Amino acid sequence: xxxxDSVIFQNATQNTQAAExxxxxxxxxxxxxxxxxxxxxxxxxxxxxxxxxxxxxxxxAIASGAQAASSELSxxxxxxxxxxxxxxxxxxxxxxxxxxxxxxxxxxxVTQANxxxxxxxxxxxxxxxxxxxxxxxxxxxxxxxxxxxxxGNASVRQVEIAPGVYEPSSVDTSTSILGSGGGTNVVTALxxxxxxxxxxxxxxxxxxxxxLDASINQVAGASAQAGVSMSTFNxxxxxxxxxxxxxxKATSNLSDADVVASSIAxxxxxxxxxxxxxxTAQSFKLSLVDYLPS
Amino acid sequence: xxxxxxxxxxAGTSLAAQQEVTATASNNIDNANTPGYSRQTAVxxxxxxxxxxxxxxxxxxxxVTTVTQARNRFLEAxxxxxxxxxxxxxxxxxxxxxxxxxxxxxxxxxxxxxxTGGALSxxxxxxxxxxxxxxxxPSDPSLRxxxxxxxxxxxxxFNTTSEDIASSRSALDTQASGLVGEINAAAxxxxxxNGEIQEASAGGTPPNDLLDQRQTQLDTLATxxxxxxxxxxxxxxxxxxxxxxxxxxxxxxxxxxxxxxPTNGGHLGLVLTQPGGTSTIAIADAxxxxxxxxTLAARDGALATAAAQVDELASDLSxxxxxxxxxxxxxxxxxxxxxxxxxxxxxxxxxAMALALSNSDQLALSATSGATGxxxxxxxxVATQSAALSGGEDVTSTLSSITSQFGTAASDAxxxxxxxxxxxxxxxxQRASYSGVSTDEELITLQSAQRAYEAISKVIxxxxxxMDYLLSMTNITT
Numbered sequence: 167x168x169x170x171d172s173v174i175f176q177n178a179t180q181n182t183q184a185a186e187x188x189x190x191x192x193x194x195x196x197x198x199x200x201x202x203x204x205x206x207x208x209x210x211x212x213x214x215x216x217x218x219x220x221x222x223x224x225x226x227a228i229a230s231g232a233q234a235a236s237s238e239l240s241x242x243x244x245x246x247x248x249x250x251x252x253x254x255x256x257x258x259x260x261x262x263x264x265x266x267x268x269x270x271x272x273x274x275x276v277t278q279a280n281x282x283x284x285x286x287x288x289x290x291x292x293x294x295x296x297x298x299x300x301x302x303x304x305x306x307x308x309x310x311x312x313x314x315x316x317x318g319n320a321s322v323r324q325v326e327i328a329p330g331v332y333e334p335s336s337v338d339t340s341t342s343i344l345g346s347g348g349g350t351n352v353v354t355a356l357x358x359x360x361x362x363x364x365x366x367x368x369x370x371x372x373x374x375x376x377x378l379d380a381s382i383n384q385v386a387g388a389s390a391q392a393g394v395s396m397s398t399f400n401x402x403x404x405x406x407x408x409x410x411x412x413x414x415k416a417t418s419n420l421s422d423a424d425v426v427a428s429s430i431a432x433x434x435x436x437x438x439x440x441x442x443x444x445x446t447a448q449s450f451k452l453s454l455v456d457y458l459p460s
Numbered sequence: 461x462x463x464x465x466x467x468x469x470x471a472g473t474s475l476a477a478q479q480e481v482t483a484t485a486s487n488n489i490d491n492a493n494t495p496g497y498s499r500q501t502a503v504x505x506x507x508x509x510x511x512x513x514x515x516x517x518x519x520x521x522x523x524v525t526t527v528t529q530a531r532n533r534f535l536e537a538x539x540x541x542x543x544x545x546x547x548x549x550x551x552x553x554x555x556x557x558x559x560x561x562x563x564x565x566x567x568x569x570x571x572x573x574x575x576t577g578g579a580l581s582x583x584x585x586x587x588x589x590x591x592x593x594x595x596x597x598p599s600d601p602s603l604r605x606x607x608x609x610x611x612x613x614x615x616x617x618f619n620t621t622s623e624d625i626a627s628s629r630s631a632l633d634t635q636a637s638g639l640v641g642e643i644n645a646a647a648x649x650x651x652x653x654n655g656e657i658q659e660a661s662a663g664g665t666p667p668n669d670l671l672d673q674r675q676t677q678l679d680t681l682a683t684x685x686x687x688x689x690x691x692x693x694x695x696x697x698x699x700x701x702x703x704x705x706x707x708x709x710x711x712x713x714x715x716x717x718x719x720x721x722p723t724n725g726g727h728l729g730l731v732l733t734q735p736g737g738t739s740t741i742a743i744a745d746a747x748x749x750x751x752x753x754x755t756l757a758a759r760d761g762a763l764a765t766a767a768a769q770v771d772e773l774a775s776d777l778s779x780x781x782x783x784x785x786x787x788x789x790x791x792x793x794x795x796x797x798x799x800x801x802x803x804x805x806x807x808x809x810x811x812a813m814a815l816a817l818s819n820s821d822q823l824a825l826s827a828t829s830g831a832t833g834x835x836x837x838x839x840x841x842v843a844t845q846s847a848a849l850s851g852g853e854d855v856t857s858t859l860s861s862i863t864s865q866f867g868t869a870a871s872d873a874x875x876x877x878x879x880x881x882x883x884x885x886x887x888x889x890q891r892a893s894y895s896g897v898s899t900d901e902e903l904i905t906l907q908s909a910q911r912a913y914e915a916i917s918k919v920i921x922x923x924x925x926x927m928d929y930l931l932s933m934t935n936i937t938t
Contacts, residue, residue, distance in 0.1 A: 170499070170896025171492045176889055200575065205562045205867025206874055213864025215564055216577030220856045223585035224845065227592035234596045296600050297833055303826070305599040305833035323833060325596050329846055332839065335596070414574050421564055421575040454900040458907070 222413035229406035327402035342388030470521030496676030544686035551754025583617030595838035608820035622810035686749020703747030712736035762869035788824030788837030
């Protein structure tokens with residue numbers, strides 16, 4: 167091949183540009199730690215990064231919601247446990263009064279029964295954050311007034327534990343407290359106990375004990391259900407967090423450059439550039455002009 | 461027999477020939493770095509004999525009969541197309557690489573920096589995450605505010621993405637306008653050189669420098685338009701655009717101009733005023749190649765597709781979210797309210813997307829009026845993330861597909877550009893090898909001519925001595 171000056175300069179330009187371009191690319195990868203920065207770097211990987219990062223966010227959000235629901239149920243469970251304790255005390259009071267009720271005991275019993283009722287109503291009006299836990303989906307006002315009338319609704323809140331899969335995140339007050347569907351109204355049972363004691367009627371008090379037993383079982387059932395839901399939410403938190411982490415790792419695998427490989431690639435590109443520049447400089451040195459007599 | 465005067469005459473002619481060789485070599489060295497210059501060679505031939513010596517003819521010295529150019533027509537025929545393809549793919553690749561809206565991003569909100577999709581992907585994720593959070597506690601004012609803010613951010617992300625793509629396309633309009641000016645100048649130069657070359661050739665002498673200049677302009681036109689040179693029987697070189705329309709015909713040049721095309725969103729279209737006339741003709745994108753063709757291909761190809769896809773995504777997603785929001789109830793009891801507005805048509809939906817609600821209480825998260833803690837509708841809003849859009853895929857897959865498709869187009873253009881550039885560079889190197897000036901060669905030629913010049917001078921000196929000797933014999937002094 168005939169080598170003209172243009173050939174030397176064109177080759178020098180092309181080779182140097184190619185080597186500098188390689189160094190630039192290797193520097194970008196090494197300095198950012200990303201091998202996919204633009205969709206054209208790896209089109210399919212870029213598409214998957216979109217999918218994986220959005221899925222990671224999706225599961226992170228699910229984990230966050232499930233965690234909040236679990237915390238809320240924990241508060242509801244505490245309230246139910248206290249209600250259960252109060253109901254046991256009420257039953258104890260009823261049994262004592264039914265076996266040896268006296269007029270002296272009546273006044274104290276009424277006070278005690280009313281106190282228990284108040285405590286249970288206070289438990290049922292427990293709020294968590296900005297809302298009441300036993301009011302169904304009516305968050306704005308306490309679900310029970312001072313007389314024990316229910317102000318909430320029969321709805322049960324639900325929270326997503328996996329895409330499109332929901333778990334109850336609140337206690338079904340209508341069945342577990344108010345006895346809808348053939349159960350026992352806990353509030354009414356306590357009010358009946360107070361009335362029976364006030365009327366100094368051991369027989370009537372005896373009759374209330376079965377209602378209290380049913381109430382205790384109902385609340386225990388609700389507490390167990392809350393526990394199951396809490397467990398489900400906790401599992402969902404673990405699963406969703408792990409899934410989000412898996413998606414993040416998958417994104418990282420697609421986008422992140424291998425530190426060692428990128429450093430070596432950068433070094434190799436720099437070496438190639440140095441060689442190109444050296445060869446170019448050498449080729450410029452060789453000219454007949456330098457050897458002809460002036 | 462040879463006479464002394466004829467020797468002097470021959471030597472004088474030969475001296476002149478060596479001067480011309482020197483001048484040609486000098487001109488080559490002067491133009492060693494001139495773009496488009498083809499090295500020239502002074503063709504030295506011996507002159508017809510004027511004397512005979514013992515029946516044998518003696519030559520009459522040397523002369524330069526012509527100065528030729530080193531040009532390889534085979535290579536030169538391939539170069540326009542190679543230049544055009546390299547310029548086209550390079551222009552398209554550069555144009556697509558300039559759009560950063562789909563580039564990956566990073567998210568440091570989780571404590572460690574993680575890679576995410578582009579800004580739109582992040583905005584969609586953040587919006588749905590905020591909906592998911594408020595679905596857990598729909599009456600929480602801070603969560604509602606956060607969801608409201610993310611909805612605004614989502615609309616803005618669509619606006620920004622649309623604007624990014626539109627800006628890229630508008631920038632290519634500006635680039636096309638600039639290229640048109642360069643093309644017209646080059647076309648006019650070719651037409652003018654056609655005339656000058658024909659005029660200069662009439663004298664029988666090849667106008668080498670004019671030919672070089674025309675070749676340079678033809679290369680420019682090939683690079684800018686993909687125009688193919690066609691030599692006519694009259695010696696003109698016409699230039700035909702890839703669509704088969706003449707840009708240069710003989711000594712007349714056509715003139716390209718741009719004007720807004722209402723059928724293409726007001727982007728600039730090409731109009732050609734044909735050579736030697738005033739009639740105009742619209743040139744389609746495919747009717748030009750080179751840098752201009754690549755610019756238009758990027759503008760109306762991958763970028764237009766991405767713009768349309770983002771518009772469709774904005775329109776579909778808004779429609780789905782609106783349907784759900786309209787069915788629910790806000791904290792203030794409002795119902796039937798759309799979440800987003802996107803304008804009257806799908807085209808431009810992303811740019812026009814805006815939040816239709818005035819405050820976070822209007823977010824219809826409840827399916828029942830007054831049930832402030834009911835998140836049924838919020839969950840339905842969240843569920844739209846997995847619902848199929850008009851293309852059959854959900855929002856995540858659709859955006860992933862848009863990103864991937866754009867990446868493929870940009871990657872293909874990049875690969876093609878690399879391949880075409882290599883081919884073009886190879887051909888240009890071959891042409892430079894054949895036609896380029898080697899200063900070493902020219903210096904050797906100079907040395908050779910100098911030696912010959914010295915020798916011929918010696919001949920003259922010797923002949924002069926002989927003349928002196930002869931004249932002294934006849935007592936005639938010179």
